[in-house]
Amino acid sequence: MAESAVPPDDDLRRVPDTFTLPDWPRNCWYAAAYDVELKRQLLPRRIAAHNLVMYRRASGEPVALEDACWHRLMPLSKGNIEGDNVQCGYHGLVFNPEGRCVFMPSQKTINPAARVRSYPVVERHRFVWVWPGDPAVADPHLVPDLHWNDDPEWAGDGDLIHLKCGYKLIVDNLMDLTHETFVHQSSIGQRSIAEVPFEVTHGPNSATVTRWMENVEAPPFWRMQFEWKRGEPPGKVDRWQIIQFQAPSTIAIDVGIAPAGTGARQGDRSQGVSGFVLNTMTPETESSCHYFWAFVRDYNLTDQRITTLLRKGVAGVFAEDEEVLAAQQQAVEAHPDKQFYNLNIDSGAMWARRLTDKMIAGEAHDVRYERSAAEAHELDGSTTRVEATEADARRLGVA
Amino acid sequence: MSEPTVAGGHFLQARVRAVRDVASDVRVIELEPARPPQPYPSGSHLDIAVTIDGLPDVRSYSLVGERPVEGAYRIAVKKIPDSRGGSAFVRALRPGSQATVSEPKSHFELQYGRPDYLLVAGGIGITPMVGMAHALTRHGRPFKLLYAARTREQLAFAGELSELLGDRLELYVSAEGNRLDIDRAIDRLHPDGELYLCGPLRLRDAAQRAWRRRGRPPERLRFETFASGGRFQPEAFPVRVHDQGGREITVPKNRTMLDALRDADVEVMWDCRRGECGLCAVSVLHVEGELDHRDVFLSEEEQAGNRTILTCVSRAVGGAITIDTGFRADPQRQARPKANQKHHGSF
Numbered sequence: 001m002a003e004s005a006v007p008p009d010d011d012l013r014r015v016p017d018t019f020t021l022p023d024w025p026r027n028c029w030y031a032a033a034y035d036v037e038l039k040r041q042l043l044p045r046r047i048a049a050h051n052l053v054m055y056r057r058a059s060g061e062p063v064a065l066e067d068a069c070w071h072r073l074m075p076l077s078k079g080n081i082e083g084d085n086v087q088c089g090y091h092g093l094v095f096n097p098e099g100r101c102v103f104m105p106s107q108k109t110i111n112p113a114a115r116v117r118s119y120p121v122v123e124r125h126r127f128v129w130v131w132p133g134d135p136a137v138a139d140p141h142l143v144p145d146l147h148w149n150d151d152p153e154w155a156g157d158g159d160l161i162h163l164k165c166g167y168k169l170i171v172d173n174l175m176d177l178t179h180e181t182f183v184h185q186s187s188i189g190q191r192s193i194a195e196v197p198f199e200v201t202h203g204p205n206s207a208t209v210t211r212w213m214e215n216v217e218a219p220p221f222w223r224m225q226f227e228w229k230r231g232e233p234p235g236k237v238d239r240w241q242i243i244q245f246q247a248p249s250t251i252a253i254d255v256g257i258a259p260a261g262t263g264a265r266q267g268d269r270s271q272g273v274s275g276f277v278l279n280t281m282t283p284e285t286e287s288s289c290h291y292f293w294a295f296v297r298d299y300n301l302t303d304q305r306i307t308t309l310l311r312k313g314v315a316g317v318f319a320e321d322e323e324v325l326a327a328q329q330q331a332v333e334a335h336p337d338k339q340f341y342n343l344n345i346d347s348g349a350m351w352a353r354r355l356t357d358k359m360i361a362g363e364a365h366d367v368r369y370e371r372s373a374a375e376a377h378e379l380d381g382s383t384t385r386v387e388a389t390e391a392d393a394r395r396l397g398v399a
Numbered sequence: 400m401s402e403p404t405v406a407g408g409h410f411l412q413a414r415v416r417a418v419r420d421v422a423s424d425v426r427v428i429e430l431e432p433a434r435p436p437q438p439y440p441s442g443s444h445l446d447i448a449v450t451i452d453g454l455p456d457v458r459s460y461s462l463v464g465e466r467p468v469e470g471a472y473r474i475a476v477k478k479i480p481d482s483r484g485g486s487a488f489v490r491a492l493r494p495g496s497q498a499t500v501s502e503p504k505s506h507f508e509l510q511y512g513r514p515d516y517l518l519v520a521g522g523i524g525i526t527p528m529v530g531m532a533h534a535l536t537r538h539g540r541p542f543k544l545l546y547a548a549r550t551r552e553q554l555a556f557a558g559e560l561s562e563l564l565g566d567r568l569e570l571y572v573s574a575e576g577n578r579l580d581i582d583r584a585i586d587r588l589h590p591d592g593e594l595y596l597c598g599p600l601r602l603r604d605a606a607q608r609a610w611r612r613r614g615r616p617p618e619r620l621r622f623e624t625f626a627s628g629g630r631f632q633p634e635a636f637p638v639r640v641h642d643q644g645g646r647e648i649t650v651p652k653n654r655t656m657l658d659a660l661r662d663a664d665v666e667v668m669w670d671c672r673r674g675e676c677g678l679c680a681v682s683v684l685h686v687e688g689e690l691d692h693r694d695v696f697l698s699e700e701e702q703a704g705n706r707t708i709l710t711c712v713s714r715a716v717g718g719a720i721t722i723d724t725g726f727r728a729d730p731q732r733q734a735r736p737k738a739n740q741k742h743h744g745s746f
Contacts, residue, residue: 136733201725202666208727342670344677344696 025248027133029143030282031292034160035126044077046284053077057084063097064119064130100286125149144250148276149294155301157311158294166327167281167289174251175348187221187317200347205381207351209243215260222257225273229299236260247355253277274298415496416471422480422555426568429471433523436467439529442507448499449488458485461526465533477523507623508562521598547571547579582609596622629691642726657710674712680720683708688717
C-alpha cells in the first residue's frame, strides 16, 4: 500500500497541540489502525489522547485528521466521505486530506484560517501509523520494524484488542515471559520458563531479553505446530524466546522450537518451527490502550487453515492476559500510595521503561512543553492536559 | 509498616542497653531485641539496618561471646576512618537508642571434633574468636588463639581472654616489633587441625598462601573478614567495561561500583541498592583478585562461581575485574530475509 507523505504545508506542520504531558512520548509513530480496518469509511479513534478520524482516499492512501470540525467542533467522523475529502455532518464544511477547508456553506469565499489538524500518516507492516507529535520531525524511517507482518517469507495474521490498562503494563507483560508459566499453563506455559536463566541486553533504543530452554518438553501450542509442519510429534526440544523491544512500545518476539540438539541455538532452525509474535501498543488514555498484534510463522505458508487456527489460538492466549492486565490496572488505581517492587525478572521491562521514559523526558525539555508543564503543575499539582496558550502559539509562529 | 526483610530472616527492633569502649578504636554495644535473644553458634553475626547517605543499608557485626548476656546481644564495632558510614552510624548509637537488627546468622561456625585448633585474629577480627575460645575451653579441646594488633591500646578483650586462656593466648603488637608469624603458627598446628581466621585481607592472604604451600586441605582453613558488611576491607579497584571497548573505571574505596559506573555514564539497571532485587547484576568476565559478594540475591553457588556481581553492594579486591553490562548498539533493521538464509544467529 502506498504511503502518504507528511502534509506539505509548512504552517500546517506547526499547528499547536493540546499540550498534554502524559506517560508516553509524542514524537513517534503509533499504530492507529490495522490495514483491514481502514476503508472508505470514517473511523474515529483516540490515539495518544488525540481524537482522530481516519479514512482512505480513493487511491487507498490513508488520511488522519483531528476529529473535530473547525467550526463548531462537531466530530467529523459523524460526517461523510466526499471524494478524498470529509464533509462535516452538521453544517457541511468540507476538509481535504491536508485538513484545509475547501467548502463553506452560504459564502463565496473560504476563511483562510479554516482547517483541522492533519496528522502525518504512514502505512507499513500492515498497520496505519500516525505521529501525534511535531509533524516537522515525523520521519517515516522511524516506523518500528515489524516487517515480518507482510513479509512473503512469513505467514500469519493478528488483531486489535482494546485493553483497559496503561500501555506500559503490556510492555511489562511482554518483556517478562515468566508469566506464561502461570497465566498460560494450557498453551504456551511451562515450568522451565520460570526456571531457566535469561540474558538481558540493552542499546540506545532497544532492549532484548533472550531465553533458551534446552532439552525440554514442547508445550501444547508448539507441539501442535510441530506436527503441522513435520507430521509427527516432537521429542525433547530446544525452545527459544527472544524478546526485542523498540522504544516506546513495539515488541517483536522471536519464538519457536526445534528438536533438541539440532543446532537451533547456533543458528540452524530448519528442523523446527519458528514464529514471531508482533506487538505494538498505542496509548489511548492513561489507563487504556490499543494493542495491535500478529502471529506469523515460517512454515506451511499457504495453509490458510493454519493461519486462522493460530490467530484464534493466540487470541485465546491474549484473552488470559487481558483479564490479568485489567485487574492489575484496577489495583494500581486502587493503591495510589503503593509502588511496584521490581524483581530480577523485571530487568527487560525496566530497560524498556527507562528507554521510554528517556524519550518522554527528552520531549519535556522541548520549550513548547516546558511552559505547559509548569502551568499544569500550578493548576493542580499534577501533570495533566493543558490547552495551548496564546504564548505557545506565538512561539510556534501560528498566532 | 511491615518489618524489612533481607533474604534469610526478618529484622526486629532492639534497644541499645549499654555502650562501652573496650579498646582505643573498639566499642562494644549491647542490644536488647524486642523478642528474647536466640542462642547462636559461635562465629555468628547480626545484621543491622543502617542509613548511609540517606539510603537504607545493612551492615554485619560478629557477636561477642558464646551466648547472649542477660537478654542482650553484644557486638563490637571498630572505628573505620574510610567507612562508607556503617561504622559511624552504629557508633553513634547511645544507651536507649533503637536499632533494627536481624536474628543471629552463622556463616563461620566452629566445627567440633578436630584434634587441634588454631584461632587467628587480626584487629577487630577478635570478635568472633571470643565465643570460639570460650566454647573450645568449655569442651576441653586443644587450641591456641593468636591475636595481632598494631598497638597495645587496640587490643580488645585482652584481659578477659588472658585470664581464660593463660598461655594459650599469644598477643602480637606490631608497633612493638612483635609480629605474628603465620607460617610458624601453622607449622605448630596438628596436621588434621583447623585454622579459624578473622582479620584483614593481608593476614588472610598470608595464611592462605602458607596453608596452600603446606598442602593442607583448603576446607580446614575457615575465615571471615567483616569490614563494612563484606569479607574484605573495601579498597579501590578498576573495572573494565568489556561492552564499552574495555573502558576502565576506578571504583573508589568509599563508593559503590554502581555509583562509580553511573558517575562514568555507564548505564546499568538498579533498584533496591541493598543487594536484594538483583537488577544491578552484571556479568563478570575476568577477576584478577577476588570478588567480595555482599548481596543476598545470588545463591552461594552463584557467588562462588564469580560469573555475576551485584554492583550496588559487592566489590572486588586484589585487582581489576572485567564486566559486561549488556550494552549492545541497537541492532540494524533486519534486512528482509532471503530464501536460503531465513534464520541467522544474530537474534
